[in-house]
Amino acid sequence: MDILVCVKRVPDTAENEISVNGSGTDIERDDLVYSVNEWDNYAVEEAIQIRDKVGGSVTVISVGDSESEEVLRREMAMGADKGILISDGAFEGSDGKGLAVILKTAIEKDKYDLIFTGAQADDGAGQVGGMLAAMLDLPYASLVNFIEVSDDKKIKIGREIAGGQQEIDEIDLPCVLSIQTGINEPRYVGIRGIRKVASVEIPVLGASDLGIDQGLVGSAAAKVSRVDYFMPALGKGAEILEGSIEEKADKLIELLKSKGGIK
């Protein structure tokens, strides 16, 4: 089974407090810690487990700037066989469709039985996998939290639906799946693992290498574009307890008592 996993380098929200910069044009990027998108990491782990069971290969691919190489290397340290970086100034400002076009062009250069994306990334859009499938005319399933490879024509999958229920489907190969967290337990990657793949060459492909129709990508083709960032104001806002940590605990206990929170 030859498996391709699309991965993205993102600010690690578990490590960072994300805030807006002074002019609202971007998030504050100084001191941000980056890592691989959490959902993509589960997708790579799943691909590796399938390959180890039935044979084949795992390729990780990323569209991004030169720094995205580090996440490809990290996923190769996990066990992916090959990395491909797609990078070109002409891709800047692409919307979801533009990204899907870029990936589609790269995917058509090879043959894959399974194509994975994460269920979503830092922008919460969850769009590239579904678009890619439609452009490649392949079947698609999102939020996949279970995969059983039965034969080389079709596989059995589970999708996460509402309220902890799971939808079981059968899907023909090749197909595109977006992978949900919790499908497996991604292995730990240590410094030593990363060192091992430090000198493996990762090819970098640009628009002309891929032969991409430049009218379909980049900011000029984008139908969706971000104007600015701002801090959300959803509700009325909590009353923030002030004082020392002890005083906060005392105040909270009084409030909890009055609301029936201490039985």
Added chain:
Amino acid sequence: MAFQIFTYILHKDGVVDDTAAEMAAAAAKLDPAASVTAIVVGSKTDPVCSSLTASFKEVWKIDNDALAYPNSEVIRGLLANVIPKGSIVLIAHDHFGMDLSPGLSVKLDGAYLPDAVGFEGIEGGKLKAVRQEYSGQVSTHVLCDISGGAVITIRPGSFTALAAGSAGGSVVDKTGDALTSGMPGGKRRFVEVIEAEVGDVDITKSEVLVSIGRGIGEQENIEIVNELAKAMGGDVSCSRPIIDAKWLEKSRQVGTSGKTVKPKVYMALGISGSFQHLGGIKGSPFMVAVNKNPKAPIFQVADIGVVEDLIEFVPMLTEKINEMK
């Protein structure tokens, strides 16, 4: 120019989902002059369709026994057969909408705007919308060129439902048009739905929930929360990363893909406040958030906020409660 807007209706067991009235509100906000058509796909949908005629001028029905379970691979093909290019299609951003919509926007050759939480008007063919990124830590304004049509998913709960009016709408049967070339989407076949596991504690019945998120840091720290829950007479629940790490049973997860809870008091400890988590909390409980990040989105929805490291704060709180008792 007025837009032709379609809204995809979610329904189950003959009952229209709450999001239908929210989609109607979103459509009205997008373009008050637009004609809005509801689309119902399923099997034995007549009761659903007729109940929608109070809210929509036109209700399109695509009805067939093979459509009893909503398989989005099938439905995408059907919709692409009947929805004219250039239309705007509104769909709820849930597990079904996420499955259906990105590909539908490719089929209809329109823009795709995912998970919108607000609309702020149209200028020169471009819709200004509000989205969130980084699990709700920041918001963005985006411009979406809808002049050539668009598929837009709407976050459930972000538009206030329109009360059913007296639209006096009519039902149009589109089944024939949708199925002109047979049933599409045969490459993904629905097999079954597996029900959620039943756990040792039913958190949907708890009056006091002490809920933990990724901020708990390590599995062994859960003990301090167990003790707080015991002191308060409540139960422990959690956000999704705790389940993904297999630190607690799936039946303890609160949220859209977990349980819907209705406690009197909800303690959110080290939980950032993503909409998928908040979507599982109903009945406006008294909510306390403990988080070391003063900008965490949870503080916008909680009643009381404590900006502290929970690893320090929780044991102190437990001790004080136990002393008082």
